[in-house]
Amino acid sequence: MTSGSLSRALVLEEFGALPRLVSRPVPEPRPGHTLVRMLAAQVAHLDLNVVDGAFGILPDLPAVPGTTGCGVVLASDTHPEGALVRVDGKGLGLRRDGCWADHALVPDAAATLVPDGTDPALACSFFSPAGTAWAAVHSVAGVRAGERVLVTGAAGAVGSLTVQVAARAGAEVIGVVGRAAKLDHVPAAAKAVLAAELSAEAVGGPVDAVIDTVGGPVLRDALGLVRPRGRVALVGYTAGREFSVDLADFLLADVSLLPVNLMTRGREVAADAERMLGELAAGELTLPIERCGPDRLAEAVERLRTGEAVGRVVLDLA
Ligand SMILES: NC(=O)c1ccc[n+]([C@@H]2O[C@H](COP(=O)([O-])OP(=O)(O)OC[C@H]3O[C@@H](n4cnc5c(N)ncnc54)[C@H](OP(=O)(O)O)[C@@H]3O)[C@@H](O)[C@H]2O)c1
The missing domain is CATH 3.90.180.10 (Medium-chain alcohol dehydrogenases, catalytic domain)
Structure with missing residues (x-):
């Protein structure tokens, strides 16, 4: 040049x-x-x-x-x-x-x-999906071994890494996708479910936490599956950036809605994201x-x- x-x-x-x-x-x-x-x-x-x-x-x-x-x-x-x-x-x-x-x-x-x-x-x-997945699972939702965690947009960049990070934390993971063509792209660590078929029966009962990368109607449906005192980590809004709650239902449900913001958490998850780059390059994560x-x-x-x-x-x- x-x-x-x-x-x-x-x-x-x-x-x-x-x-x-x-x-x-x-x-x-x-x-x-x-x-x-x-x-x-x-x-x-x-x-x-x-x-x-x-x-x-x-x-x-x-x-x-x-x-x-x-x-x-x-x-x-x-x-x-x-x-x-x-x-x-x-x-x-x-x-x-x-x-x-x-x-x-x-x-x-x-x-x-x-x-x-x-x-x-x-x-x-890698950085944004890896850092966001780590922050959502560990810093925000505080996922613990043995918990049941539902991840929406589970074939997406953030969603698929979130599935893998939550499974590594010892959670039983359910991965939700919007279209049938994506069912095969949900990482094997999760049970894959179609958003249109989301129900307590389809996911095997209440979940402890939801990590939502999609927003819109999928978030609304997923919220109804969380046990009282459960957590919902809000990551993205590809399917809709507006969301309304009925306050009476919200208080009755007793579920925490927790925002995930990589811009404010980038530094605290940087080392974990960098480590995940090595694991991605080695094929241990996808x-x-x-x-x-x-x-x-x-x-x-x-x-x-x-x-x-x-x-x-x-x-x-x-
Ligand atoms: N909070 C933060 O700090 C942070 C950090 C990184 C990313 N994000 C946000 O997280 C979200 C996911 O990011 P990503 O990189 O994982 O995106 P992605 O790979 O494109 O995945 C998003 C998923 O949303 C669904 N989707 C996409 N477009 C849609 C549409 N028009 N209508 C309905 N569903 C649609 C798709 O899932 P299905 O086909 O299964 O429906 C897609 O797999 C984005 O909103 C992004 O801005 C937030």
Whole structure:
């Protein structure tokens, strides 16, 4: 790469429309920043919320979305040249240009070294589902051995890792999916159940905890299956961001609704998530990943929006 070289970037020009693939100059290195040749970048629900202009933190346009990526250091005062890094945080893809580009200039603190040889798609995908699954199971729901735990969206990225983490904690896990095609994608550690068939009978009686990654009607149905003094950890809202409770029923049910927020818990679960990266790379844990080129962004977005995608969706920029 020489100064003035061109590089591909997906540029968002208008909220509500998809970013356009354009050629633009490679960003000029500057102090305090690391220039990264991106190899893979995640397409996550958070990124779609930004593209839609439907998130609490939004960039000035035009902007390059993409809150998480992985690539090789080209220039940096802090990180070794040639090192593989995950880039996220520090407002990437939110307040400043993100990872949906061949090159990204990121604050040094937004780059974290990952072991050489790690699959870049896995390196940019694991942290959010692994950290969220760990936080939901251990920090928020406080799952204990022998408990019965119901996980919704159990074939999704967060849901499938949540199933595995809860099973490792010694829980009996029931994994709920919205469509029959996903039943086979629920990790073997769980009993798979279709959301439309959710009932006390189908799940074998009351559960101690629900970890919900879907929201909407699935959450409402799952709530009715929790024993008194049980817990519901709320992770996501792919199927609906609004939820209402009848206060009389809620008090009678005596079930705690507990939010999970990886942004505030990222630090406390970082070491556990990093350990899970090793286990994912070794095949001891699984996280399905769908890959596509940046020219197929529209298709990737559609699969994610409709819920057809299985696991993480990643742009292959290599
Ligand atoms: N709280 C936090 O800190 C935090 C951290 C990470 C992620 N999240 C959120 O957690 C949620 C799950 O993330 P993820 O990465 O696991 O997503 P994912 O892999 O896409 O899984 C989400 C699941 O939701 C269901 N779904 C998706 N789109 C849908 C639609 N349009 N209508 C109905 N159901 C739909 C699908 O399950 P079925 O096909 O089985 O219905 C899908 O497997 C997202 O809302 C994400 O923003 C929150």
